[in-house]
Amino acid sequence: MSDQLFPDADAHVIDTDLFIAFERNGAVNLLERSTSEHNVTLLVPQRVYDELRPENLPYDTPPVDSAIEAGWVRVLDEVDYANPVVSSTMDMVRRYISAADERAEHTIEQADAEVGGATATLLEREAAESVAVYTNDVAAFRGIERALTEQGYEQQVQFVKSFDLFDDVCDRYRFQG
């Protein structure tokens, strides 16, 4: 990935941790710049969107809303829970999160697996042939990858660690005018 910051994929689904990494470092503008230069739109599952704009906001306009308005972030439609591939992907993600943090599976909500559900929904609806998923949650991604491989989508999902993209984008743009 020499000068390509983003992997070659039809869709780029991001988890909450990616946006927060840029937001808390005052670097959302760098993320915007990198997406526009690479012609990438970041897709945000509903749940992630809700998490990025909690009640009692410390600011008037949440950065994610400005990004949506500017067009480089888009909120995804509801996850298609009725689709068996989607629901089995989400179940698998829950099992992985639960195994990693040694908490009972019932304490992990289905919505916690929404990044996986959104990815499966895009593939099942043929809205994308390939999806890059941006998260720091290695366990959750392992669940997504395994579930979708079992469903025949092997090679169609790629993992990008949010912190790696953050570092790459900052290295590239921070010291430029």
Place this chain on the structure above:
Amino acid sequence: MPGTLSSRSHPLETMLAVSDVIRNRRYAAVYARILELGTPTVEEVAAGLDSSTTTVYEDVNHLSEVGIVERVTETQPHRYRARSVEMTVQEAEETYQVSPTLLVALARAESNDDLGLYLDRNGTAGLATAVEYARDYVRGRTNARVMAREEDIPVLEAETVLQVLREIVLEVEPNVEDELDLEELDAAVEESSSE
């Protein structure tokens, strides 16, 4: 780290010394700076802090007397090393775990707004709990949603503090395992599904 300070050595004295560092951010800042530099002189410690060299000199002396840091040289200029403070503290109704990472986090809360806000809202005990989550977060063992639910805070707040503390954990605890063993995880998932 050589010289671990635990509540087993001199329970009351050590407890009081540690409470001192927790309450007085200037001490926390000096401790954090010594830990960061390894075995600095007072001048080196003072170079990165806002206080005057005289004040830092007094603070280092105090921390050395109570045993939170130790002098490692016989001759001038003296060098000091931070001891590893690991103990359980009970304050009012709450019990929490003190570690070098927590002390550095307290020191950083002065200059980091996200950490400062978290400390204001949740207190030292709350920050100590967040450090425990952050250690698991670095290890890939938990995420902000789990912490948010268990601590009854927004995911945005949990994720933000976890990301700030992650940097401190990686710095202060270089031996922390930061790669999740995926094969072990696969096996754990298998085991849970066959139950």
